[in-house]
Amino acid sequence: MNNDYTTIEVQQDERGVATVWLARPQVRNAMNGTMWEELRDAFARIEADAATRVAVLSGRGETFCSGGDLKYQGSQRESSRDERVREAGKLALLLRDMDLLSKPLVARVNGSAFAGAMALICVADVAIGTTAGRFAITEARLGMVPGMISPYVTRRVGISQARRLFLSARQFSGEEAVRYGLLHEAVSPESLDDAIEDEVRHFLACGPQALGTIKKLLAYVSTHGQEDNFTYAVDRVADMWDSPEAREGIASFFEKRKPGWHRG
Numbered sequence: 001m002n003n004d005y006t007t008i009e010v011q012q013d014e015r016g017v018a019t020v021w022l023a024r025p026q027v028r029n030a031m032n033g034t035m036w037e038e039l040r041d042a043f044a045r046i047e048a049d050a051a052t053r054v055a056v057l058s059g060r061g062e063t064f065c066s067g068g069d070l071k072y073q074g075s076q077r078e079s080s081r082d083e084r085v086r087e088a089g090k091l092a093l094l095l096r097d098m099d100l101l102s103k104p105l106v107a108r109v110n111g112s113a114f115a116g117a118m119a120l121i122c123v124a125d126v127a128i129g130t131t132a133g134r135f136a137i138t139e140a141r142l143g144m145v146p147g148m149i150s151p152y153v154t155r156r157v158g159i160s161q162a163r164r165l166f167l168s169a170r171q172f173s174g175e176e177a178v179r180y181g182l183l184h185e186a187v188s189p190e191s192l193d194d195a196i197e198d199e200v201r202h203f204l205a206c207g208p209q210a211l212g213t214i215k216k217l218l219a220y221v222s223t224h225g226q227e228d229n230f231t232y233a234v235d236r237v238a239d240m241w242d243s244p245e246a247r248e249g250i251a252s253f254f255e256k257r258k259p260g261w262h263r264g
Contacts, residue, residue: 005041009021017053017054019056020039020042022060025059029059029063029064030066030067031117032068033087040097043094043097044097053103055103059111064112064133065113068116073144091148095120095152100219102215104211106125107127111133113135115137115139119149128184129186130174135173135177136165137153137169161180201264207259208261221233
């Protein structure tokens with residue numbers, strides 16, 4: 001893993017769990033163009049590294065992420081429109097890559113999250129926060145538009161709740177974030193690490209190739225109709241029956257042992 005980053009940190013343990021830290025605690029991990037580029041590079045490396053099984057995203061300090069750095073965003077008015085489009089595209093490309101990551105991605109939401117941080121939560125497969133955290137999609141309050149984050153947040157919470165949260169910029173609790181579907185669970189701050197470890201442990205017990213195929217399967221069937229889904233799902237099962245992972249998984253079941261990939 002590359003550790004020559006200035007806005008993030010990346011650590012990987014012996015099990016293949018890579019933790020990506022937003023590392024600008026002095027500005028509550030506010031995101032700028034450099035952070036988007038560095039995050040994209042880190043997740044590309046995670047995708048390419050066969051030894052990496054699970055990714056965890058969290059923030060240094062007491063805040064998960066305060067959204068976009070307003071000094072950075074304010075400076076964009078001095079740029080040409082083409083330059084502004086390129087800069088905004090950095091976040092769009094990052095979110096796309098995170099959303100398409102073939103490996104399980106867990107958001108360890110260690111504190112409050114605002115504005116663009118919501119998309120970092122919504123592209124994760126599992127998001128666990130704390131009861132002490134506060135949340136809001138604040139762009140409208142500043143006369144701004146939550147453009148790149150809107151597809152991911154709307155997919156997560158549905159159009160009705162998205163209208164309420166985007167248009168009111170209201171602040172809400174971790175428990176409310178669970179009810180909206182933004183978080184899967186909100187726990188006490190002292191229980192956060194145990195909750196994350198429980199999720200990671202379950203992922204490490206599963207076949208890594210199967211997990212990647214399942215993520216693609218879910219993305220496909222959620223955006224296609226019945227006939228397309230029928231063909232796609234049948235093809236995936238037919239491929240699965242001949243896969244080395246399935247052969248190992250079935251053999252381990254009958255031999256009453258853990259499969260070779262098991263790290264949980």
